[in-house]
Amino acid sequence: MTDIFAKHAGLREAYSGLTAASPRNPFEVVIERPISASVGIIEGRETLLFGTNNYLGLSQSRKAIDAAVETAETMGVGTTGSRIANGTFGLHRKLEAQLADFFGRKHCMVFSTGYQANLGTISALVNKDDILLLDADSHASIYDGAKLSGAQVIRFRHNDPVDLEKRLARLKDHPGAKLIIAEGIYSMTGNVAPLDKFVDIKTRHGAYLMADEAHSFGVLGAHGRGVAEMQDCEDGIDFIVGTFSKSLGTVGGYCVTDHDGVDLMRLCSRPYMFTASLPPEIIAATMAALEDMQERPELRARLQENAARLHAGLQKVGLKTGEHVSPVVAVTLETVDQAVGFWNALLENGVYVNLSLPPATPDNRPLLRCSVMAAHSPEEIDRAVAVFGEVAKHFGL
Amino acid sequence: MADSVAVISGMIIEKLLANPKVPRDIDGNSKIVEDLAFDSLAVMNFVMEIEDELDVSVPLDKLADIRTINDLAACLHTLKVAHA
Numbered sequence: 001m002t003d004i005f006a007k008h009a010g011l012r013e014a015y016s017g018l019t020a021a022s023p024r025n026p027f028e029v030v031i032e033r034p035i036s037a038s039v040g041i042i043e044g045r046e047t048l049l050f051g052t053n054n055y056l057g058l059s060q061s062r063k064a065i066d067a068a069v070e071t072a073e074t075m076g077v078g079t080t081g082s083r084i085a086n087g088t089f090g091l092h093r094k095l096e097a098q099l100a101d102f103f104g105r106k107h108c109m110v111f112s113t114g115y116q117a118n119l120g121t122i123s124a125l126v127n128k129d130d131i132l133l134l135d136a137d138s139h140a141s142i143y144d145g146a147k148l149s150g151a152q153v154i155r156f157r158h159n160d161p162v163d164l165e166k167r168l169a170r171l172k173d174h175p176g177a178k179l180i181i182a183e184g185i186y187s188m189t190g191n192v193a194p195l196d197k198f199v200d201i202k203t204r205h206g207a208y209l210m211a212d213e214a215h216s217f218g219v220l221g222a223h224g225r226g227v228a229e230m231q232d233c234e235d236g237i238d239f240i241v242g243t244f245s246k247s248l249g250t251v252g253g254y255c256v257t258d259h260d261g262v263d264l265m266r267l268c269s270r271p272y273m274f275t276a277s278l279p280p281e282i283i284a285a286t287m288a289a290l291e292d293m294q295e296r297p298e299l300r301a302r303l304q305e306n307a308a309r310l311h312a313g314l315q316k317v318g319l320k321t322g323e324h325v326s327p328v329v330a331v332t333l334e335t336v337d338q339a340v341g342f343w344n345a346l347l348e349n350g351v352y353v354n355l356s357l358p359p360a361t362p363d364n365r366p367l368l369r370c371s372v373m374a375a376h377s378p379e380e381i382d383r384a385v386a387v388f389g390e391v392a393k394h395f396g397l
Numbered sequence: 398m399a400d401s402v403a404v405i406s407g408m409i410i411e412k413l414l415a416n417p418k419v420p421r422d423i424d425g426n427s428k429i430v431e432d433l434a435f436d437s438l439a440v441m442n443f444v445m446e447i448e449d450e451l452d453v454s455v456p457l458d459k460l461a462d463i464r465t466i467n468d469l470a471a472c473l474h475t476l477k478v479a480h481a
């Protein structure tokens with residue numbers, strides 16, 4: 001009998017090497033419970049959380065908690081069905097209308113996760129006769145959506161409009177539809193995409209453009225509509241996809257657009273159709289979090305100040321960060337051993353960040369991915385930077 | 398004129414040897430993943446460099462069938478001819 005797990009031999013070896021060198025398994029960190037948006041209990045200790053996606057701290061929104069509790073009390077905790085069968089409640093429609101209104105778009109589809117929003121949108125929009133042009137550093141959900149679609153996939157260099165244009169020019173006689181996909185803020189590095197430049201290019205070449213604003217929704221733009229709003233190019237973006245699991249603090253995903261053709265996507269997008277819809281208390285909490293976000297623009301201002309403080313602080317203690325000041329600040333290290341040691345020391349000193357290892361990182365080097373929240377106090381940020389500085393010194397960096 | 402498969406294969410080997418981590422004894426029959434220890438991301442990134450050189454784009458699904466350096470050269474040659 002063929003060993004069904006034989007194919008994982010390489011992975012097992014890499015994994016064993018990694019966990020042998022680390023006092024704790026980096027993939028099995030347990031936050032016993034959060035105490036607030038910025039502090040959780042890990043290994044029995046109060047730990048500063050600098051590795052979440054809770055940018056506005058809204059996972060702890062009073063308004064969202066109350067809405068969830070009240071809705072669970074009155075409607076129960078689940079829908080037990082697909083959006084196209086018994087899984088659409090009045091609330092799902094209300095949230096879609098609220099999001100369409102927020103983005104100033106005609107249509108909105110809500111999916112059960114952000115991952116499925118990408119899978120469901122991409123796989124419904126293109127098929128084997130079409131071409132997808134993906135930023136090389138795209139999130140796994142975009143690559144997986146591309147695979148599910150069956151379209152021909154061409155990667156262009158990360159954030160590089162010239163490279164994108166060159167590739168589109170090569171395709172000028174290709175009869176299929178062309179869909180360009182980029183993110184707003186890149187989740188690992190904090191890099192911001194030049195969406196305004198991509199809009200010029202897509203217009204010149206007769207392509208469509210989709211932006212995944214997962215990490216920029218609620219975070220950038222005067223109203224929190226993301227990089228497209230910040231760069232004043234929303235009209236040129238055909239489809240905006242995003243998630244509730246970051247700035248809004250709940251779970252779920254969406255796609256908004258002005259194209260009427262998406263009506264039929266509800267009947268051909270498999271990741272939309274063949275899965276249970278979001279439970280009503282999540283929808284209610286998401287609607288309340290969206291209102292909270294709109295009513296408190298100061299959260300976004302606070303977040304930007306905090307991002308600048310962390311970014312400058314880490315640079316000041318001599319660490320290598322990206323150039324973009326955004327709520328994701330990635331410290332690049334050279335070797336995996338160094339990164340694993342550094343990450344353990346941070347945790348032992350009360351700071352949790354994300355350990356990101358190749359091949360999930362862009363240029364084959366490990367990253368300590370830090371993210372800030374509006375909910376961090378200046379003292380918490382300074383404390384985290386101080387710990388980073390001490391650990392860096394200990395490792396001779 | 399489109400370059401021949403052999404010319405493209407030579408060009409790929411030259412580019413690969415510029416990377417000190419690549420074994421010195423590679424030839425057209427070397428397997429990219431097994432012999433060169435490239436992971437899937439490294440393969441995609443390497444192909445991007447070659448694409449610039451030849452002014453073609455290789456769709457990702459084409460990479461799935463490629464095992465050796467010569468396979469890659471043949472694939473690039475086909476794309477180049479179709480594009481010319």
Ligand SMILES: Cc1ncc(COP(=O)(O)O)c(C=O)c1O
Nearest residue numbers: 113114115139141187214243245
């Ligand atoms: C760019 C991007 N798109 C989509 C997702 C998926 O979102 P979710 O975690 O809500 O499924 C994520 C995060 O995981 C992401 O970083």
